Amino acid sequence: MFEKTTRMNFLIDIYDSLLTEKQRSYVSLYYLEDLSLGEIAEEYEVSRQAVYDNIKRTEAVLENYEEKLGVLKKYQEREQLIERLERRLQEEQVLDNEVAGLLQQLKNMD
Amino acid sequence: MFEKTTRMNFLIDIYDSLLTEKQRSYVSLYYLEDLSLGEIAEEYEVSRQAVYDNIKRTEAVLENYEEKLGVLKKYQEREQLIERLERRLQEEQVLDNEVAGLLQQLKNMD
The missing domain is CATH 1.10.287 (Helix Hairpins)
Incomplete structure (x- = not known):
């Protein structure tokens, strides 16, 4: 669904302290622990679409921090x-x- | 009123892109351009106390980013x-x- 990238792993590693707990949980499970959207949805008892939307927004948040700070x-x-x-x-x-x-x-x- | 520190100059330099326009203006004028609280208040036509409160809050915001990111x-x-x-x-x-x-x-x- 997303391209699981090294770049996103780096951005999570750098900026995860600025994320909300839910944002951090979803992107960490997806990118760092390589769970599927379906597996995360099942674990949190939400829809796959809700997980997808949350991760997509978090990616934008992370890219926005990187654009501003460039770490x-x-x-x-x-x-x-x-x-x-x-x-x-x-x-x-x-x-x-x-x-x-x-x-x-x-x-x-x- | 505040201790004008090198530390705060560094923090502004690093994290100013994460501040609001008003926060950035006030702390930049105070710390980087060395204006007094009174001078800033006059320029923005607000009370000296308002400038002081804003700068104090911005300092906390900057320290919070540093605590989280440690740049x-x-x-x-x-x-x-x-x-x-x-x-x-x-x-x-x-x-x-x-x-x-x-x-x-x-x-x-x-």
């Missing part, structure tokens, strides 16, 4: 820079444990 | 890591133009 976009840009830096330091043969550890921490921070 | 906190943690990396690479004498440029881009990205 995912900046994360992806940083990832690219860190990888370029990593390659460059590998070439220079200075990627010792400490430097590699700092780069890894930078990556994990997002 | 500033992560930014500060990344800054520290980047500085440690920079010092380490300086010691190793591999901070050439390209590496320094990549680190600078990483810093500027936030």
Whole structure:
């Protein structure tokens, strides 16, 4: 019904604290735990259409936050820079444990 | 009246797109352009108390976003890591133009 995307997984991960409990439950079950619309509808005793509509609205809410704050976009840009830096330091043969550890921490921070 | 803080300047910079137009105007004039409450009240033809109350509420809104999303906190943690990396690479004498440029881009990205 929706295209289950990595992008939506990222957006949920970043902005889920700004969602209502119901919004968070539905999109998490659908995108993160890969349940079907029918399975979620059954669990919450609502119609499949109600689940679909709620998820569709939540997607728009998440995209709206991303448009305003751009946390995912900046994360992806940083990832690219860190990888370029990593390659460059590998070439220079200075990627010792400490430097590699700092780069890894930078990556994990997002 | 408030303590005009660097922290609030950062929070406005990060989250201002989530504020209403009035909220954004008042806190920007107060924190970023350093106008007094009285000056803002005069400009908008409202009471000084109204400006104060609005700014106080907006501060809480901004702190609430930061508590939920932690963009500033992560930014500060990344800054520290980047500085440690920079010092380490300086010691190793591999901070050439390209590496320094990549680190600078990483810093500027936030």
